[in-house]
Amino acid sequence: MNEISSTAPPEEATDEPLSIKLSIARQLSDRPQIVLIAVLVALIVVTAIIEPNYLSLAGLRNSAFFAVPIGVLAAGQTILMLTAGIDLSIAMIATASAYIAANQSPNGAAIAIILGLLFGIVAGTANGIGVGIFRVNPLIMTLATSGILLGLFTGWATTIFAGSTRMHDFIITLGRGTFLDGNVPWSVVVWIGVxxxxxxxxxxxxxGRNLYALGDNPIAARLSGTRAWQVLVVAYAISGLLGAVAGLLMGGRIGAADLQLAGFLLLPSVAAAVIGGTSIFGGVGTYTGTILGALILGVLQSLLTFLGAGQAVQQVLYGTIVVGLSWMYSRLAAAS
Amino acid sequence: MTTSQQPLLSTAGIAKSYGPVIALTSVDLSVAPGEIHALLGANGAGKSTLVKILASVFDADVGSVTINGAAVNLKGPGEATEAGIATVFQDPALIPDLSLDQNLTISGLRHSDVVPWLERMQLADLDFGLLVRDIPLASLRLVDLARALAHDPQLLMLDEITAALTPEQADRVFDVMREWKSMNRSVLFISHRLGEVLRICDVATILRNGRDVAHLDLSGIDEAELVTAMLGEELARGSKAGSPDAAPSRQTLSDKDRGVVLAAKDLHFRGRINGVSFELRRGEILGVTALEGQGQNELFALLSGDHRPTSGEIEINGERLSAYSPYKAIRKGLVLVPGSRHDALLPQRSIRENLATPLYNRIGRWFSLVADESERVDGAVARLNIDTRAASQVRRLSGGNQQKVTIGRWLVSDFEVLLCFDPTRGIDIQTKAQIYELLKELARDGAAVLMYSSELREIPLVCDRVLVMYDGSIVHEQSAATATEEILLTAAHGLESAPA
Structure with a gap:
């Protein structure tokens, strides 16, 4: 037996005091929120220096208007990224739901909202069936769904949905209305609910436990009895629903449905989750982080507007952020 | 076969660890020209690791390799080939989704290089356009061999090449080995079949726990002597005397509580398992042991619901397991501690989430957390004495603590039968002792445990009864208390045990 004890593997470094570098790396990878809050505050300060008027309720409200749909879409991305998936159709689902809600607006807000949300759930479930049951790669599945929806709604825009493209007033209130003397947007309330x-x-x-387990190690999840297809179908359905919620808010803000309504929010929705520390490889991430990510993007958008940077520059920046932070987080995880 | 010649290849003090797991502690090996050299040892002794280091697939942490008297520092398999070392690894080194032709092109060989050798293997009619995945394993092993031979090596290393071959095919491999010997070149041969080792090999180096423990001249040695040499004298004596802890009396359960809880009835699985039947009773720890690749992996995969048997039945408490999935098996109380912790852990999640995961596998439990989750988790942590200082991500735990987590998850949820596949592999002695104690405790409390172990010494320490598998069947069954390592190792090699 002493043979074995002489070859016993040494205990890992957990038994020794951690080096300062390692413990900082662990703190960052376990609790990225602290850094994110610092970044958010710094961005607000910088923006306020460039444009002193920003630090007013009106200024911050503009950032909030931008952050809300990203935050809602990014909730879907977060849930799916936790399973090592992604939803590239979420912005198109949002646009399509807005179309349906606009079309149904003459029948009343309730019908319009319910049918819009229902469409999101159905489209998301289709994604979930493809990914969870037929094992189609999430990128491919949701990209295909996005393409199909874009094609269908381009055709339908002049036929089936040729009627109303104007949103019901209630949805418009949700999208761009405010309360408390015009200081708090209603859409923020919706986001808080989400x-x-x-x-x-x-x-x-x-x-939630199943989601994390599945994303972290699908084999271990299976051996613990998790049935991946059930978890995935529900996850994609929820993502579709969240897409629809964002679509209604966007449609309400613009006042009407439009094929270009939410497409530009796809990259920021992934970016918000990545900024917040959600790993695209699954198993790691929190919605708290994503919320901070969406807020950072909201402030950043105001900053860029004040600097006179257009849509193109913003998209370049979002892409850079996604790549840079993905790299940074994976380095952190490896170092800790 | 002691020669005064300079060895073709020799190593000194080769050591290798993978993270906290030590594969090789220190190995000295010397292969003379014109020698067929056997490398022997139990599972996990370090044979394949040594082969991969010699083939320069891995670098050794410490130690030196000398070829023809000159110290070498090979960088990668290409340089090893250039230095005259060609290897047939334990697993086919071919890409399944490419054709044989394409695979050959990748390895820089032409048709004409391998065809003569394939003819020698009586595979001349092999279609080179076939995808590798469609070619039978035995043929692939021979293709691997032809590929190695095409490099015209000074030293040919064969890692368990015969395991997948028919006796006729193996004979053709032996012919080539003899030819190599006659050209004053050398072969390093790994096999669990001691009969063929004695028939074909001149000398043997025996590895145990990552060390070379014996260097033998094989002329005039019989299988029993070889087995003794593999066990080591000290251990052979120890195993004869039995362990002081052996056969703990576990009579706390009355007879009626000791009903059959798990029954396997004539299980078959794709030629890998051929008619396995056994019964496991409440309160019993049933050991299973075997050499690598004798169907034990498949047996545990069947019992845990991961595969569906080709024929045969699994009964739990007299009820047939009708649908096969881990979920169904778990719901019936049949739970698995897999052999690899990579298959069991959620590396980036906390100890708590790792332990609690099975609680939530049914949809009815999706909508909230179980009210007493904390108590259950804390109970398991306390019972297993899990070190929680790095609790936020289990990948930071030591191997022993990780293994406790994989077992602990079944203490948090409920089970009837615990299937443990090599639960103490690669963990320290103290944790091993804790796991033995835990398994015994669980059995005392009425659970049934089926434990595969590749470490023969463990069997009498933990088990009540032991099954030995060979070639997909159970070839031997006995009380664990009287199971010496000789008996088990002999049975595991598919040999008749000598009459006591």
Missing amino acids: SIFVLLLLRRTGY
Whole structure:
């Protein structure tokens, strides 16, 4: 037996005091929120220096208007990225849901909202069936769904949906209305509701545990009895639903449906989740981080506007952020 | 076969670890020209690691390699080939989705290089346009051999090439080995079949726990002597005396509580398992042991619901397991501690989430967290004495603590039968002892445990009864208390045990 004890593997470094570098790396990879809050505050300060008027409710409100749809879309991305998936169709689902809601607006806000959301769930479920049951790669599946929806709605825009493209007033209020003397957008309230739902889902439910388990190690999840297809179908359905919510808010803000409504939000929705520390390889991430990511993008957008940078520059920046932060987080995880 | 010649290849103090797991502690090996040299040892002794280091697939952490008297520092398999070393690895080194032709092109060989050798293997009619995935394993092993031979090596290394071959095919391999010997070149041969080792090899180096423990001249040695040499004298004596901890009396359960909980009935699986039947009773720890690749992986995969048997039945408490999935097996109380912790852990999640995951596998539990999750988790952590200082991500835990987590998850949820596949592989002695104690405790409390172990010494320490598998069947069964390592190792090699 002493043979074995002489070859016993040494205990890992956990038994020794951690080096300062390692413990900083661990802190950052375990709690990126601290850094994110610092970045957010710094961005707000910089923006305020460039444009002193920014530090007013009106200024911050503009950032919020931009951050809300990103935050809602990024909730879907976060949920799917936790399973090592992604939803490239989420912006198109948002646009399509807005079309349906606009078309149904003459029938009342309730019908318009319900049908819009229902469409999101159906489209998301289709993604989920493709990924979860037929094992289609999530990138391919959702990219295909996005293409199909774009084609269908381009055709339908002049036929089936040729009627109303104007949103119901209630949806417009949700999208661009405010309360408390015009200081707080209603869309922020919707986002808070979405946030509570997603935070509870990820942290306080058995379903959330399955999501993380599946993304971290699908084999281990399977051997623990997790049935991946069920988890995935539900995850994509939720993502579709969140896409629809964002679509209604966007449609309400513009006042009408439009094929270009939400497409430009796809990259920022991924960027918000990545900034927030959600790994595209699954198993790691929080919605708290994503919320901070969306807020950072909201402030950044205001900053860029003040600097006179256009849509093109913004997209370049979002792409750079996604690549740079993905690299940084993976380095951090490896170092810790 | 002691020669005064300069060895063709020799190593000194080769050591290699993978993270916390030590594969080789220190190996000295010397292969003379014109010698067929056997490399022997139990599972995990370090044979394949040594071969991969010699083939320069891995670098050794410490130690030196000398070829024809000159110290070498090979960088990568290409340089090893140039230095005259060609290897047939344990697993086919071919890309399944490419044709044989394409595979040959990748390895820089032409048709004409390998065809003569394939003819020698009586594979001349092999279609080179076939995808590798469609070619039978035995043929692939021979293609691998032809490929190695095409490099015209000074030293040919064969890692378990015969395991997948028919006796006739193996004979053709032996012919080539003899031819190499006659050209004053050398072969390093790894096989679990001691009969063929004695028939074909001149000398043997025996590895145990990552060290070379014996260098033998094989002329005039019989299988029993070889087995003794593999066990080592000290250990052979130890195993005869039995362990002081052996056969703990576990009579706390009354007879009626000791009903059959798991029954395997004539299980077959794709030619890898051929008619396995056994019964496991409540309160019993049933050991299974075997050399690598004798169907034990498949047996555990069947029992845990990961594969569906080709024929045969699995019964839990007299009820047939009708649908096969890990979920169904778990719901029936049949739970698995897999052999590889990579298959069991959620590396980036906390100890708590790792332990609690099985609680939430049914949809009814999706909508909230189990109210007593904390108590259950804390209970398992305390019972297993898990070190929680790095609790936020289990990948930071030591191997022993990780293994405790994989077992602990089944203490948090409920089970009837614990299937443990080599639960103490690569972990320290103290944790091993804790796991033995835990398994015994669980059995005392009425659980049934089926434990595969590749470490023969473990069997009498933990088990009540032991099954030995060979070639997909159970070839031997006995009480674990009287199971010496000789008996088990002999049975594991498919040999008749000598009458006591």
